[in-house]
Amino acid sequence: MPAVEVEQLVFRYGDRVALNDVGFTVPAGDVFGLLGPNGGGKSTLFRVLSTLLPIQEGSAQVCGHSVLSDPDAVRRCIGVTFQSPSLDLKLTVAENLKHQGHLYGLYGAELRTRCQTVMAQLGVADRANDFAEKLSGGLKRRVEIAKSLLHSPEILLLDEPSTGLDPRARHDLWETLLKLQKESEVTILVTTHLMEEAARCGRLGILDEGKLIALGTPDELQAMVGGDSLTIQAENQDQLAAQLRQQLHVDVQKIGETLRIEQENGHELLVQIATQFPGQFQNLTLGKPTLEDVFIKLTGRRLDEGEAA
Structure with a gap:
């Protein structure tokens, strides 16, 4: 059973079409990326899959559950890290995780065990008693991802996880994510506008102006560019x-x-x-050829020009 299955998905904001007949499948255990400019439809699709926006047309299945008819089941099987910061800066790392665990119905020994496990997985166990406001940007993102893993989700949804990070912190975060995917067999779906981040995904979909204009592995997409x-x-x-x-x-x-x-x-x-x-x-x-060349070939403009538009 695919981890995510999207068919003929359409979403409109008034007269503007944000998603236009989008369809793709994410196999369980895969690292799947959605690459595109800001305004290309990535965040809308992310919000639909995380049940924050209703389905208007088409269908989406997550862990075999319909996003339209069974959103509660979808929420139980996903962990979500949004682009906007979500830490309480006046709490320690451990306290942030503890209060997040309460939202998932975790308490006592089970919660303490899960907190220790996810802190070790994300490499922040030695920062358990540090206040969140004292952490670097990269460590804050690690703690936010740790929060989303507390309930052992089958799928991890990450919206622009490297936003604001320097290249070294971005590299270290991705090394941790790939290790997590391999060891825990969790499916990771990530939205990004960064080419080097997209190149690390197992499979990739390129979204532009609400349309899925390409789908495949990074190597397959780069092969679309001749010579x-x-x-x-x-x-x-x-x-x-x-x-x-x-x-x-x-x-x-x-x-x-x-x-x-x-x-x-x-x-x-x-x-x-x-x-x-x-x-x-x-x-x-x-x-x-790079993924930037693929986007240029398909759209006639650079990715950052798409953001400006």
């Missing part, structure tokens, strides 16, 4: 793009402040451009 990726920065972009199309017969995309070309054996094209157009560019870069 290598060349990016060029130039003062006169339009002129250089026209010359490249006319003289080298290549397809050139103008993305923000750069020109972009997909090309097999990109190193050969790089040499041609450097030789035939000296002085017409400021920077010429060759690289293997």
Whole structure:
């Protein structure tokens, strides 16, 4: 039985369509990511799956329970960490967990055992008596995730878990999450707009303007981009793009402040451009396709441009 199964999901805010015929399946035990710009539909889908928003059209099953007809059963099998901070800063780590446990109906020895277990899993056991306000951003996120694991959920829903963290804290958090998934076999569903975070998921769905525009492993998605990726920065972009199309017969995309070309054996094209157009560019870069390249190929813009829109 899939951990999550979504079919033909539609959600509207008035006349605006936030989710447009979205469908996907998350196998049990998987780490599944939803990648997309702010406003692309990720948070709406997250709220639907966590029963905070009602289903308008379509269906969603979580742990085999209908989000529409059996939301209480769904809530019992999920642990949720929201993007907004949820710690009481004037309480210690242990006190935050204790009071969260009471909301799940945990008391006494069972609660003490669960608190010790989740603190050890998230690497904050040595901070049990520290006040939450004294913790770094990375440690606060760890405690918030520990709170969501107290009742041993089958599925962990994480909304932008690395928001506000520095690269080192983000890396350490993901190492902990992947270890947790492997040892506890919990299914993890995460929303993100960070490419390096999305690349660590087992499978990935790309949401843009409410539509699921791609689905697969990071490697499968990157394979959608043909060959290598060349990016060029130039003062006169339009002129250089026209010359490249006319003289080298290549397809050139103008993305923000750069020109972009997909090309097999990109190193050969790089040499041609450097030789035939000296002085017409400021920077010429060759690289293997990334998830950013996938998003550009599918939408014609960068992910951060989608956020601005």
